[in-house]
Each structure stands twice: as structure tokens, then as C-alpha cells.
Amino acid sequence: MPSSPQNQSGAAPMPPVRDREEIDPRGSKRDRSWPPAPEPLPFPVIDNHCHLDFADGDEQFSVHDHVARAAAAGVDAQITIGSDLDAVRWTAALLASEDCPASLRGGVAVHPNEAALHARGHDLQGRELVGLDEAIAEVSELLRGPGMVVVGETGLDWFRTSRDDEKSRNAQIDSFRAHIALAKELDLPLQIHDRDAHRDVLEVLEADGAPERTVFHCFSGDADFARTCVDRGWYLSFAGTVTFKNAGGLRAALAEVGLGQIMVETDAPFLTPVPYRGRPNSSYLIPHTMQTIAEVTGTGLEQACRTIRATTQDVYRFSEGVAA
Numbered sequence: 001m002p003s004s005p006q007n008q009s010g011a012a013p014m015p016p017v018r019d020r021e022e023i024d025p026r027g028s029k030r031d032r033s034w035p036p037a038p039e040p041l042p043f044p045v046i047d048n049h050c051h052l053d054f055a056d057g058d059e060q061f062s063v064h065d066h067v068a069r070a071a072a073a074g075v076d077a078q079i080t081i082g083s084d085l086d087a088v089r090w091t092a093a094l095l096a097s098e099d100c101p102a103s104l105r106g107g108v109a110v111h112p113n114e115a116a117l118h119a120r121g122h123d124l125q126g127r128e129l130v131g132l133d134e135a136i137a138e139v140s141e142l143l144r145g146p147g148m149v150v151v152g153e154t155g156l157d158w159f160r161t162s163r164d165d166e167k168s169r170n171a172q173i174d175s176f177r178a179h180i181a182l183a184k185e186l187d188l189p190l191q192i193h194d195r196d197a198h199r200d201v202l203e204v205l206e207a208d209g210a211p212e213r214t215v216f217h218c219f220s221g222d223a224d225f226a227r228t229c230v231d232r233g234w235y236l237s238f239a240g241t242v243t244f245k246n247a248g249g250l251r252a253a254l255a256e257v258g259l260g261q262i263m264v265e266t267d268a269p270f271l272t273p274v275p276y277r278g279r280p281n282s283s284y285l286i287p288h289t290m291q292t293i294a295e296v297t298g299t300g301l302e303q304a305c306r307t308i309r310a311t312t313q314d315v316y317r318f319s320e321g322v323a324a
């Protein structure tokens with residue numbers, strides 16, 4: 001498995017680290033064709049969370065293909081997140097390479113489910129893994145490299161790793177706390193992965209003190225939890241899930257807090273927005289999610305884009321001229 005996006009000459013990026021179906025095997029029978037390009041946004045936004053290290057789709061897109069398609073749809077910058085050690089190294093190498101698109105930024109962390117595996121010493125295929133401290137030390141080192149704008153994704157996941165498994169639970173909490181400390185040390189925002197763990201995430205953030213810029217990536221809480229987060233000065237990033245038919249609670253959360261502390265993301269290649277749910281996802285599909293955000297908040301699409309862009313630029317300190 002390649003761990004660097006760069007070839008020997010340092011020019012063209014190498015293929016992604018892995019195929020989506022390696023971790024999402026139920027997908028092997030799904031429609032793997034890329035959805036058509038949507039109508040471009042009237043004002044550009046930034047995709048603040050995607051995973052360019054994953055391959056997906058019946059046609060292989062390079063990093064440059066994803067960036068070009070995004071730009072054509074009105075998504076003029078992206079933050080790519082590396083969340084296990086292979087992806088962390090790939091992301092750091094991509095951002096350091098001469099060939100890296102100018103509009104691309106990144107973030108790295110040990111994902112909560114990965115933290116549990118590092119604590120066990122092996123991955124799901126039984127391959128040996130370094131200890132959690134060593135993994136976080138490498139993340140800390142690479143976050144100091146070029147193009148890194150966020151510590152993430154970290155947090156707690158009681159869906160894929162049971163809360164009742166004490167060793168895993170403690171590993172996730174230790175890892176979350178270490179990443180909170182790292183965000184403060186490096187003065188970077190923190191992107192939180194919170195799956196079925198709202199109460200515990202809140203408890204850790206309150207105990208340790210949240211970094212000044214704290215973002216709930218792929219926000220999944222209800223209206224009460226959204227209010228709780230926004231009142232504490234935190235940011236909520238909405239993914240394609242907000243377009244899903246069964247996501248009434250999520251739309252109620254967005255309606256509750258409005259646009260003030262909201263951002264948009266794809267979490268690509270996952271969470272493809274309606275009407276293409278289940279097919280491959282990439283930043284160029286954000287217009288579908290933005291359409292829903294505008295509708296739910298009762299805002300015109302252009303105004304919603306302007307507000308979200310301004311928030312995203314502030315949180316990640318993108319300079320005005322980021323878009324290449």
C-alpha cells in the first residue's frame with residue numbers, strides 16, 4: 001500500500017492510500033458511477049472536511065481532478081483530513097509536495113476508532129500497530145508541516161467501538177484529550193468526530209477546556225445539543241446527512257441555530273447528499289447540501305454561501321486569496 005502521494009520525481013501525485021470499499025464493504029454492489037455536476041454555486045464555499053486519501057467510484061479521480069471539479073461547482077478550497085497513520089503520512093506528503101494544488105489545506109489526527117486499535121496494538125486485519133502515544137507523537141510532528149490548518153478528526157465514537165469496552169473507551173478519551181492539548185499548543189482549530197457520544201464529548205471538552213476554535217465535523221446532534229454547542233462558541237459543520245429524508249432532527253438543529261456558526265463539508269467519499277445518496281462523493285457535490293442549508297435557514301443561496309465562507313475563512317485563517 002503506497003504511503004506517499006509523491007512519485008520519485010516529486011511531480012504527479014500517486015494514487016490514494018486505499019479504496020473506500022476496504023472499510024465500507026457493503027458498498028461493493030452499490031452504484032459506483034459519479035453523480036453529474038450540479039449547477040455551480042452563486043458564491044464559492046470551502047469544503048472544510050473531506051478525505052482525498054480514499055479512492056472511490058468507477059473512474060479514478062486524481063487529487064487535481066477532485067480540485068478542478070470542485071472549483072467548477074463553486075467550491076474553491078478544501079481541507080483534506082488524514083485519520084489513520086497511513087492517511088496522516090499521505091496527507092502530510094501531499095501538502096508538502098510541489099505539485100499540491102494551491103487551494104488545498106489539511107488536518108491530521110488519530111481517529112477515535114483508530115485510537116482504540118493503537119491501544120490494542122493491532123488493526124482489524126491483525127497487523128501490528130504502534131502504541132497510541134507513538135501515533136499521536138507522529139501526528140504532532142506532522143501537524144507542524146506545510147498546509148496544516150486543523151487538528152482532526154478526534155473525539156469519541158460509541159457506534160463502531162463500544163462504550164462498554166473499558167480499554168477502548170479509555171484509549172478514545174486519552175486520545176481526545178491529547179488532541180485537545182495539541183490544538184491549544186499549536187493554536188489550531190479542533191475538528192471533533194462525535195458519533196453517539198454527545199454527552200461524553202461535552203464532558204471532556206468542559207473538563208479540559210475546549211480550544212478557542214472547536215468544530216463539530218458532520219454535526220449529528222439535535223436542536224438542544226446544537227444550541228449547547230453554539231452557546232459555548234463552537235462551530236457546527238453540516239455534511240450531506242442534512243439532506244437525508246430521515247434527518248428531520250438534524251434540520252431542526254440547523255433551524256434552531258441559524259447560519260452564524262455553521263460550516264459545510266462533504267466528508268467525501270462518504271455521506272453523498274440526496275438525490276445521489278450511496279454513490280461516490282466529492283467536493284463538487286456540495287451545492288446539493290448548500291441548497292438544503294439555505295432552505296432550512298430561510299436564507300437565499302448566495303447569502304448562505306457568503307456567510308458560511310466568511311466563517312470558514314475565519315476559523316481556519318484562510319487568507320482572502322486562497323483560491324487558486
Ligand SMILES: [Zn+2]
Binds near residue numbers: 049051081153267
Ligand atoms: Zn471524516
